[in-house]
Each structure stands twice: as structure tokens, then as C-alpha cells.
Amino acid sequence: MGSRDEAQPSVAQDPFAAAAQPLLLPPAADLVDPSASSPPSPDEDSYPPISYHHGRRPIRDLPALLLFLLLSLATFALGIAAVARRNPAASHASSFVYDRSTSSCVLPSSNSFSSSSSSTFLKDLIWTLVVTLLLAGPIALAVLWLLRHYAKQVVYASIPFFIVIPSFLNVYWFVACAVGHDCRHAFPLAYRIIVLVFVFLLIGIFLWIIVANLHRIELTIQIVRVAATALANNIGLLAVLPLLGIGLLAYFSPIIVFLVFSTWNGRVVPREVEGTSKEYYKCVWKQESWVPAYFAIAIITMIWSAATLMEAKVYVISGTVAQWYFNKEESRPTKSIRSSLRNAFGPSFGTVCFSGMTVGVVRVVRAIVDSGKQDEGARGFINLILKCCANFVLAAIDFVNKFTIIFAAITGEGYCSAATMTYELLRRNLLSAVFVETVSTRILIGIIFVLSAFYAIAVCAILRGISALGMEMYFVAAFAWLLLIVVLGYFVHVLDNVIDTIYVCYAIDRDKGEVCKQVVHEVYVLLPVSRNHGSSVNRSSVIP
Template sequence: MDDSKENPALITTLHDSSASEPLLSKVPEPCRSEVEKEPDLSQHLQITYKHSPRPFRDLPFLIIFAFLVLCTFGFGIFSVFHRNSNYSNVSSYTYSASSDSCVRSSTSASWVTFNSPSSAPSPDFASWVSLKSLSSSNILRVLTWVLGITLILSLLICFLLLLLLKRYTKQVVYVCLPFFFAVLVFFNIFWFVACTVSSSCSDAFPLAYRTLVLGIVFLIIGVIVWIFVANWHRVNLTVNIIGVASDALSSNLVLLGVLPCLSIGLVAYYAPIIVFLVFARHNGKIVPKESSSGEYTCAWKQEGWVPAYFALASLIMLWSLTTMIEAKVYVISGTIAQWYFAKEEEDSAPRQSISTSLRNAFCSSSGTLCLSGLLTAIVRIVRRSDDSTGREDAPGTLNPVLPFGANPLLSSIEFLNKFAINFAAITGEAYCTSARMTYQLLKRNLLSAVFVEVVSTRLLGGIVFVISAVYAVATWGILKGATDLGVYSYFLALLAWGVLMLVLGFFIHVLDNVIDTIYICYAIDRDGGEVCKQDVHEVYVQLPISGNSGSSPGSRIITA
């Protein structure tokens, strides 16, 4: 029997579903940030930011992590109180044949050696030491000033760079790109001329080899220029994406202050573990040891549990590091998502968005972060093992397997893990659910994640490189003209360049995570046919659509 004749509603449903129209061609509904839209059970579940109190997720991994931390601190405290104070006095023990044990020697050879006339320094040596101490004191004073001024200026540079990227993104990128290649060309010519002028460098590095390296570097620069020219249409779109992300970050400036505090908290958490590792070495005893010649000497023998404790402490430190990294991504994603899904009439971010993200990260989603951090730690360990398999003398049976089978799998895990944390921060779902829903979300909308991942990171990295290089050259010029440090001015300028790169690299890392979060929020909007941020949609709607609906996001990022 034909069901359509008895069920007229079915005819209407089939007629409505047969109409094919673009996903965003409908008139967008107003964004509902506080009240979630009632899901349509006939289609996929409606995705939105979850404001209500969230249940705890992935609790078993949180329990395992907490148990290992307690074991680390418990055995660490035991190592402090159970230490052997004779650890540093092994040299003062000698073997006693009568008792077949090590006993403390009655003589103090070190005192005799110290006061012997032969050990007294010569006048020439003493004068050399005093001159070196004076020079070291001067360098240390200048180094303190350089680092202090660089740290202060780096904060100002980050703030100004954020404002420039928000208002004049295209101008900043178009100015920095030529400077980026100009700096590369300058340094390539500079080292060639400096090595040619220096007699020691020119003798150690012949002209033929210098010319070969010079040509190879110029060839690499040419390839980079060709890549930018060939992808110039992507550069224009990425400029707009960076501008949108800068606007979002400027509305949540507190992130730039909270995230370093999390790093400081991690260092404070590491401090007692490092102390425990130091005292763990003091757990043992002095025992006789027979040498190859048959004579007995005294040596330190650690207790059997000490190597296991070192392995446990190293594992928990790595797991804590990766978990804190994921927690930072979670806080950024949760804060930016609250800004994104807020009402259009609200110019600033919702109140207490940072505190809400921190509470969700370290309470309801702490197990999810522990699981994500564990996966990241495993990936790093496997990658390090993969690197070691490249050596011919590397032991193990995985040598023929890891280079070919591990890299695609690890890349897929890293990709899904990255966006799973973004999704978990928005919805509060468990890790596996977030990974699956993110995969389905990107696959349904056929969005090209490779575009957002690669181009924006390269552009921002180039901007940071140009600013740091200009600052390093200015620092070197000031040190060269105002001090008589000589060759040390190069090292101080290089150190200032590294410090500024580190601070700006942190800023770019935050901005990259903001771009990823807005990308996921846009995908959620696109999936539900809503527009929460009109200016974001005007930019992200230009993203290229992946033509292969059957390929996974992970495979697309691998091939890129």
C-alpha cells in the first residue's frame, strides 16, 4: 500500500526536503546565546554554546592523573625524609677488608691538597681572573638592562601589534612581507661578507663552500617568494581572517594576562617535583664495589625504587605540561566562543567569560583535558621514538614500521585533538564525543581546515620575524655605539631577538587559537543556518569548500 495516500503530511515533508537551496541563503535567525534552540530530531543535533552548569566528563582519566600526582608527591616526600646524608661524602669512604664494608676515612685529603703550596695560583693567573671578573660584571650589567628593557618593550609591542592587526591588517601584512624577504636577503649577504672579511672564518670556510651556501639560501628564498605569489589569493583572504581574530582578541584582552599566569602556576607545580628528584638520588647507601683489577672501592648504590620514581616523575611532568597546554587552548576557545555567540548589540565580551572558562576547564572538563594531554604526550613520545629510528644504531623492532605507519596516524590524532578541545570548550561534551562531532561538523560543511591552519600561521610568523629582526638590529646598533663590548654586542642583540621572539610567539600562539575557535564557531553557525557575528560570516564565507566529501579533515591536513 502507498503510504503517501494515507499520510498527507509525508507528502509535504518530502516536498519540502526535495527543495535544494544553499545553506546560508535563508534569512538568518537571530543568534540565541542564552536560550538553546530546540533540536530537530529528524536531523543532526543542534550545536550551540552550553551556558548551563556542565556535568563532569571523562572522570576515569582525571582519577588516574590525580592518583599518579599523589604518588609522585607521596614518594617525593618519602625520599626527602629517607635520604642518606652520606651521598656527598662517598669520596671520604674507604674499603675495610676486616669488616668487609666501607668506613669513613680519618684523614682529609682535600684539606691537604687545598693548602699545599703547589695548588696556590700564580700571580699571572690571579690577574687574569680579576680582569675576567671585571669584564663579566660589566657584561652582566648590560645584559640585565637589555633583558629588562626588552621584556617591557615586548609587552608594548604586543599591544600595538594587536591594535594594528585589528585596524590596519592589510597594511601591516603588505609592509611586513617585503621586509621579511629583505631581512632574509640582508642576513644572507651579511654573513657572507663578514666571513669573507674575517681571516679565521675565511680560512676555515673556503670561498667555494661559502658561495655554494649563499646560492642555496637564495634559492630557498626564491622558493618562498614563489609560494607566496602562487597563493596570493589566499593571502588576501587570510588577511581578513587575521583582522577578525584580532578584533575578537582585543575584546578579550584579559586572556593575555591569564594565560601567562597559568604558565607560572605550572612552574610552581614543577618546583617541588624537581626538588623531590634531587633528593631521590640521595636514597641509597655506600657499598663496596670490586673493580676489574680485583681491588675494592666504595661506590654509591641507589635503592631499587629510585629509577622507577624518576620514570614516574618524568611521565607526570610531561603529562602535566601537555594537559596545561590543552587547558590554555580550552580557556581561549571557551572565552572566544562566549564572545562569538553573544548578542549582536553587545560590543564587548560577556561578563565573567574568563572565570567561566577557567571553571569549566579545571572542574567539569578536567578529565577531558587529562585525556587530551595524555594523547598529546603519547604522540610526542612516539614522535621522539620515530626520530630515533632514523639512526642506524637505534635499537628496537619498530624501526621499519614507525617512519611509514606512524606519521599519518599521529598527524590525524593531532588534528582531531586540536579541534576536539575547541569543540569541548564550546559544548562541554566528552572528548570522544567532541572529536566525533567535530569530524562530522567539518565533513558536513566541507570546510577546508588546511587553509586556516597553514596560511595564517605563516603570515603571522613572518610578521613576528620581521619585528624581532628589526629590534635586534636596533639593539646591536645601540650597544655598538654606546658600549665597548665588542663582539659581545652581537650575542646580546641575538639574546634580545630571542626574548622578543618568545614573547611575540606566545602572542601569535594565542591569536592562532582564536582563529581556530572562530573557525569552529563559524562552522556551527553554518551548520545551523544562523549568523551570530555578521562581520565574521562576511569573511569566512569566502573560505574554499573542499570538493571531496568523502575525505576526512585529518587526511586533508596530512596531504597539505
């Protein structure tokens, strides 16, 4: 190892070297070769070596699993009872009239018929969305290939469009509204100018953020390239994960049916209308008292199930990528996705349910906090402070949960044990869990935004040539843009999970002084390290 001056060349001498430097570069004396051995500290002796658990895993977090199964069984059992006890009169309760002779509500004999016709707009919209959905998969694979082989070119080619496209759309709507008669009269010129200036102000803020983070672009490109390589070596994930989403929809379908039929449990009863000069009754539908309670149980089950499936996807991604990372052979590990699925929905399903419960509670509490009304004056200010504190705590819990489920997928530990061991792992190696490169996520989102915008422009051009749509053409293109950006956004979410998983795997490598993937160490060694701890803990980073 050379001196600090030799290890860190001056930015003035080499301006391009700054982009490759870590944000908080550890001292050169602390970066040692993996072959060099250092005596373990007393704190490190109490922790067993961490590695991927390939063997049979014990069942973890059984109480969370049993609670989830009990809630699901209750939802289905009560739902089946609701279907069996439904009252067909609920579908036409508004047609009942009060019969004074019997003092009850009766259904008069009447028939009604209604029909609807499809429009050109609906036909073109459906076909456009179907074609977009079919093309979304190949587009995602093309983006993955480009990020793996030409990440630098893609990133630098996309950055200008982060500004150009919003600016073009801002000017376009202003001119189109000025030309259009209805828009010009409905939207006065002063308001149009205010909106135009405000949007340009937001674009200027975004431009400032890009310029302020230019020094991190090179490191971000390397991180994205490594993650794309890992995902390309486990390309089956892009086929398996959507199937899990389809499975969730299949699981939700009967619950939705049960919820609909549960509202049919009741009867039509007469109710006296107050405020009339003489006695007058109308017929209303009265639900049974247990229906609201069933709605609460079913909604809790659906929220927990959706959160659990999302955590199961993270578990499968983490387990699969970890097997690829720790595989020191040239060939890919076989049946890695299958083993991850077996662990996620087998012995570790209780841990996944525990994590899903945590995520579900955080989402519900955050929704309650965000929808809370604020009073005026001092009380409103206090509520605002409490709201900010609550959001900070919820974000911290959500963040810790993300790394916990990744660690559980690698080691097979229970939820609480995985949370503790993850913190200790990062602390011992002076790694900051406030990881990285939120810049990488923003750049990826920007890239899919640009691609989706170009796709929407192409849709507009095609519809203009082959369709008779007028202004509705823009709405069809907007829906196509939204659908494509949702699909590609899910692809970015998978890539983000791959980045976080590799980060934890890299931390495990540092902890053991090993190098399982040399290319990963070449990039991740440049990431920030935590300086919240003393120098007594040895840092065994690797400089290849």
C-alpha cells in the first residue's frame, strides 16, 4: 500500500478521477489485501461466521405464520357463509315499495332493459393497452441488455432528456391551450403564465439536483452495471415474479366475491320518513350487523397478504442473487430460484409474514397520518411537527425492514434475529445502511420516464395515421405511457432489490475477509463507509 497522497490523486490533476472516488473514501491504510490476516477483536468472537444457508432451514416466526393462516381461514370461512346466506333481494332493493295492506316491502312486477354501445375511443384504448402490455416485456429485456453492456452511454444519453422532455411538454400545452378556443376561454392567460413559470421553476430545481450529483454519476453507472449483470444471470426472476403477482390476484378474487356477497346479507325493511305531514314509509336495505366486522377482517387480510407477497418477492430476489454471488464456480447455480421459492413459502414463510405485517402496519399508519386534518394556529403547528416525527419513524422502520428480509433470505434467520445481525454486520464493518446511491434509483426512474415518453409520442403518431380519434388520441397515449412506466417501474424495483442484496453480500464478504465476486468488490469498495464508530474495529475492505 502506498501513502494517502498516492492512493488519492488530486482532482485538479485528473478531473475524471473524482467521479470514481468514494463519497467518503476510507483511509488507504485501512484498505488491506484479503490475503492479509488481522487478529479478530473480542467483539467479533461472539458472532458466528455468516454465509448463505444452503441446507434445510428450520421453521422461523411460527406465531406470525399461524396468525396469518388463522386470519386467512377466517376470511374464507366467513366469506363462504356470506355467499350461502345471501339474500337475492339485495340486487334490486331500490325497486321495493311499501305495501300498506301487509305493512311490509314488496317487489312489483317490472322489467327493465338497458344496453350500451362501445365507442371508437374505447376500442382504440383497449388495443393500445394490449399492445403496450405485450411490448413491455421485450422493452424491459432490452433495457436490461443496454444497462449491462452500455450503461454509461444510456445514462449520459438520457440525462439531457430529463430536462428537454418536461420543458417541451410545458411549452406544448401552453401553446396548444393558447390556440384552442375552449381552453383559451376556460383558462385565462394570467393563470397559464403562472403555471408555465411554476413548472419551469420545478424543472430548474431538478436541473440543479442533477448538476449537484454529477460527481456521483460514474459510481452510479458502475453500480447499475453490476446489478444488471446479476439480474441477467438470474433472468428467470423476471418471469417468476409476475407469476407471483398473478397468484395474488387469484387469491384476492374469491375474497372480493365474498365482500360483494356479504353486502347481500340482510333484508329490505320499511323505514318511516320523518318531516312529512302524514305517515309515509320507504323501503331500505338493512345489512346484518356482522357485515362491517367481516369487511374489516377481509381488508386486513388483503393488506397483509399484499405486503407479504411483496416481501416474498424481495426474499426470492435476495435468495437467488445471493446464491449467484457466493457461487465461486464459473457455472451458474442450478435451481436457485426454485430453492428461494421453497424457502420463502416454506420454513421462512413466518418470517415473510412478520415482515409483511410490519410493512402493512407502516403503510396503514402512514396513510392515517397523511390524511389527518390539521387545526389552525398553534395546534396545527404541533400536529405538523408530530406528523413529521411520525413519518421519520415510519420511514426508519421501513428502511430497516428492507435489509432485514434480505439478510433473512441469505441466512434463514428469524425476523428479529436477522434485524439484529444485519445491524451488527454493518456496524462491525463500518458500512452505512443509508446506502448509496439513491442517485441510481433516480437515474433509472429517469431512464424509464424518457423511454415511456418516446413510446407515448410514437403511439400518438401511429394513432394520428390509422385512427379517426381527435383530441382523445392524447388520452390514449397518456394511458399507454402510464401502463409502460408502471411495468418498467416494477423492473426498476427488482433492480433496486438486486443492488441492496449485493450490498449485504458484499458486507458478508468484508466480514469474512473473502472475495466471492471480484467485479463487485471493485465497485462497492467505493461506496460510503460509516464513521460513527471508533477505529478499534478492523475494516477488511478489498482493493483489487
